[in-house]
Amino acid sequence: xxxxxxxxxxxxxxxxxxxxxxxxxxxKVQGEELIEYYHRGVVCHLVGFDMALPLDVELIGPGEGExxxxxxxxxxxxxxxxxxxDGVIGDALYFEAPFFNFCIDHGKHxxxxxxxxxxLYFRMRKVSLPR
Numbered sequence: 001x002x003x004x005x006x007x008x009x010x011x012x013x014x015x016x017x018x019x020x021x022x023x024x025x026x027x028k029v030q031g032e033e034l035i036e037y038y039h040r041g042v043v044c045h046l047v048g049f050d051m052a053l054p055l056d057v058e059l060i061g062p063g064e065g066e067x068x069x070x071x072x073x074x075x076x077x078x079x080x081x082x083x084x085x086d087g088v089i090g091d092a093l094y095f096e097a098p099f100f101n102f103c104i105d106h107g108k109h110x111x112x113x114x115x116x117x118x119x120l121y122f123r124m125r126k127v128s129l130p131r
Contacts, residue, residue, distance in 0.1 A: 001048070001086040001087060001109070002046065002048055002084060002085055002086050002087075003046075003047050003048055003085070003086065003087045003088065003089045003109075003111070004044050004045065004046055004047070004055065004074075004077060004081075004085045004087075004088050004089070005044070005045045005046075005047045005052070005088075005089040005090070006042055006043070006044055006070050006073070006074070006088065006089070006090045006094065007042070007043055007045075007090070007091065008040060008041070008042050008043075008060070008066040008070075008093070009040070009041055009042075009043055010038045010039070010040055011038065011039045011040070011041055011059075012038060012039050013036050013037070013038040014036070014037050014038070015034050015035070015036050015037070017037065018037035019037075020062070021039060021059070021061065021062060022037040022038060022039060022062070023037070023038055023039065023040050023060075023062060024036065024037050024038070025038070039059055039060075040059070040060040040066075041057050041058060041059045041060055041069065042057065042058050042060065042066055042069045042070045042073050043056075043057045044056050044057070044058075044073055044074070044077050046081075046084075046085070047089065055077050055080075055081060056073055056076060056077050056080075057073070058070070058072050058073035058076070066093055067093065067094065067096070067098075067099055070090070070094070070099070071099070071102055074088065074102070074103070074106070078106055078108070082106070082107075085108065086108065086109055087103075087108050087109030087110060087111060088103045088108050088109070088110055088111070089111045089112075089113065090110075090111075090112055090113070091112070091113055091114075091115075092112065092113070092114040092115065094110075094112050095112035095114060100112075
């Protein structure tokens with residue numbers, strides 16, 4: 001099976017320049033609190049080969065969630081490469097019914113990877129299409 005992995009990332013951090021599409025966060029540098037501006041996005045990689053192949057990226061707008069951007073990204077990626085992708089992999093953020101249903105409605109398997117949470121371990125959860 002061939003999977004497309006989704007993950008949110010930060011891009012282009014700066015402590016001096018910003019634009020209307022920037023997000024901001026407070027960071028500490030040598031004890032001093034500074035504001036850092038950055039862009040956020042969701043990256044889609046084709047995984048399961050010797051090297052992960054980046055397929056596309058969708059920027060996350062200010063005040064927008066990662067899942068909304070991921071759905072836009074997947075619409076585009078599946079439109080271009082859909083026949084080559086059997087399923088979608090995401091981290092714990094993607095472990096929600098609306099996202100799973102979105103993938104299943106597009107005929108794709110879904111895997112959500114959940115790591116250790118407060119001493120509890122969860123295994124990978126895979127949802128397959130009904131037969």
